[in-house]
Amino acid sequence: MRWLGCYRLGPMWKALLVFVVIAFAGQLLGVLFNKSWVQPERPRSLFSISSENGQVPPGSCRPHTHVMFLKTHKTASSTVLNMLYRFGEEQGLHFALPVGYQFGYPLPFIAQRVKGYRGPHVAQFDIMGNHMRFNKPEVEKVMPADTFCFSILRDPVALAESSYAYYKNVAPAFRRAKGLGDFADNPRKYYDPRLRNNHYARNLLWYDFGLDHNANFSVSLAKRGEATIRRNFRLILLSEYFDQSMVLLRHALCWPLDAVVSFSLNARQQMPKGRSVWVGKAAAPAPLALTEEQRQKLREWNALDWHLYQAFNHTFWAEVERFGRARMEAEVILLRSRREILARVCLRDGGQPVEASRIRDKAIRPFQSGLVKILGYELQPGLDNATKEACLRMIRPEIQYKDLLDLRQFPRAQQPPGQAVAAGGAAVRRDPLSSRTGEHLGESIERDWDRTILVRNQSVQQVDGKGKLR
Numbered sequence: 001m002r003w004l005g006c007y008r009l010g011p012m013w014k015a016l017l018v019f020v021v022i023a024f025a026g027q028l029l030g031v032l033f034n035k036s037w038v039q040p041e042r043p044r045s046l047f048s049i050s051s052e053n054g055q056v057p058p059g060s061c062r063p064h065t066h067v068m069f070l071k072t073h074k075t076a077s078s079t080v081l082n083m084l085y086r087f088g089e090e091q092g093l094h095f096a097l098p099v100g101y102q103f104g105y106p107l108p109f110i111a112q113r114v115k116g117y118r119g120p121h122v123a124q125f126d127i128m129g130n131h132m133r134f135n136k137p138e139v140e141k142v143m144p145a146d147t148f149c150f151s152i153l154r155d156p157v158a159l160a161e162s163s164y165a166y167y168k169n170v171a172p173a174f175r176r177a178k179g180l181g182d183f184a185d186n187p188r189k190y191y192d193p194r195l196r197n198n199h200y201a202r203n204l205l206w207y208d209f210g211l212d213h214n215a216n217f218s219v220s221l222a223k224r225g226e227a228t229i230r231r232n233f234r235l236i237l238l239s240e241y242f243d244q245s246m247v248l249l250r251h252a253l254c255w256p257l258d259a260v261v262s263f264s265l266n267a268r269q270q271m272p273k274g275r276s277v278w279v280g281k282a283a284a285p286a287p288l289a290l291t292e293e294q295r296q297k298l299r300e301w302n303a304l305d306w307h308l309y310q311a312f313n314h315t316f317w318a319e320v321e322r323f324g325r326a327r328m329e330a331e332v333i334l335l336r337s338r339r340e341i342l343a344r345v346c347l348r349d350g351g352q353p354v355e356a357s358r359i360r361d362k363a364i365r366p367f368q369s370g371l372v373k374i375l376g377y378e379l380q381p382g383l384d385n386a387t388k389e390a391c392l393r394m395i396r397p398e399i400q401y402k403d404l405l406d407l408r409q410f411p412r413a414q415q416p417p418g419q420a421v422a423a424g425g426a427a428v429r430r431d432p433l434s435s436r437t438g439e440h441l442g443e444s445i446e447r448d449w450d451r452t453i454l455v456r457n458q459s460v461q462q463v464d465g466k467g468k469l470r
């Protein structure tokens with residue numbers, strides 16, 4: 001596993017790098033002195049997503065507009081989805097959206113979960129990216145044959161920290177442990193595979209890819225899963241190397257730079273050691289603190305995910321190698337500079353994420369879950385309408401963005417609360433300590449962690465293959 005900073009640059013690449021930096025400085029000056037950024041009299045997008053005249057120059061690539069993103073959990077996938085939403089919205093593309101906020105997750109995906117689905121292979125959708133448990137034949141019914149499928153992975157230890165913090169009250173295995181370290185020391189003491197939502201606690205990536213996350217690890221099984229994923233996905237990104245991932249993605253999709261410039265969404269707040277204020281990621285709070293031994297135990301517990309992460313890490317750097325290391329480094333510099341510019345234009349507080357309660361505009365507060373606060377952003381005040389709209393797109397949380405796109409695609413559709421149906425697992429036993437959000441125990445309506453209605457007056461859930469309660 002390598003980091004670009006470790007690369008040694010030859011003189012030619014150094015010269016290329018200097019050239020790119022100079023070119024970027026020119027662009028920066030142009031941007032700073034180009035009043036059209038903030039002038040209402042010449043409204044244009046803050047982004048240069050559309051090519052100047054919509055034409056593709058001869059010999060260059062043609063942007064992919066049929067895209068499927070498997071939104072794996074706790075991997076920076078909300079940030080990626082935001083880019084897809086923005087690009088699709090700008091280009092007037094049609095989204096395959098769930099009825100609620102996820103495609104019947106954690107059940108395997110079925111085409112009927114897509115709002116407005118009219119039958120197999122009716123070419124009507126361009127982009128699909130909300131949470132689902134991947135199920136290839138059903139995805140193929142919804143998306144065109146030339147769809148570019150991609151996904152993203154994260155180191156299972158970091159993923160476990162994020163998952164524990166977020167799903168502490170949702171996954172029974174996490175709820176019962178004193179902390180993540182305690183869970184790591186003896187996961188089997190806390191983990192019952194039959195309980196709903198425990199998939200958040202073991203091989204979550206493997207689960208999201210539609211594979212059996214409780215299977216006993218063996219090298220041959222792990223390689224078979226890996227091979228299945230390679231067959232189905234053209235590109236696998238890594239959240240640890242997010243910016244490099246975005247460069248690879250934008251070249252694979254033939255999308256412009258601005259389409260993949262983003263602000264990190266869905267980040268959790270953490271308390272730095274020896275400080276009394278919460279900031280973005282710095283140090284783990286006590287329930288999340290891990291020893292090196294516990295980190296190793298988490299890798300063993302999530303051995304299938306660990307295998308995937310290692311295998312695709314290898315592939316990722318081979319891709320970077322093919323792309324060209326210096327070219328990658330130059331593009332990453334450009335991407336980061338562009339993000340800094342946009343942060344200065346769009347965001348209050350110097351672009352630092354803030355806790356939801358501090359966001360004056362309630363419509364852009366992020367959904368909260370678990371042990372820690374989930375951060376969002378405040379817009380810079382005084383922006384003209386066009387700039388404000390472009391900036392809003394970058395920071396609008398996933399749930400609100402989905403609602404907005406949904407309303408555009410189905411302007412007259414009625415959306416009664418709890419329309420999203422059962423999110424329970426197939427034939428799972430209800431955990432006696434199952435969380436009820438906003439309801440008292442004994443009430444007839446039970447909601448999942450994201451307020452999806454799960455079940456009425458049923459203590460044991462039976463869910464058939466079509467994802468319907470029975």
Ligand SMILES: Nc1ncnc2c1ncn2[C@@H]1O[C@H](COP(=O)(O)OS(=O)(=O)O)[C@@H](OP(=O)(O)O)[C@H]1O
Nearest residue numbers: 073074075076077078079162242264265266267268
């Ligand atoms: N750009 C970028 N680079 C690296 N990491 C990033 C980025 N954007 C978001 N994040 C981190 O991703 C975590 C949230 O993941 P998801 O959005 O996939 O979560 S969710 O499953 O949709 O709830 C969450 O991780 P934790 O903060 O560790 O919980 C975010 O901080």
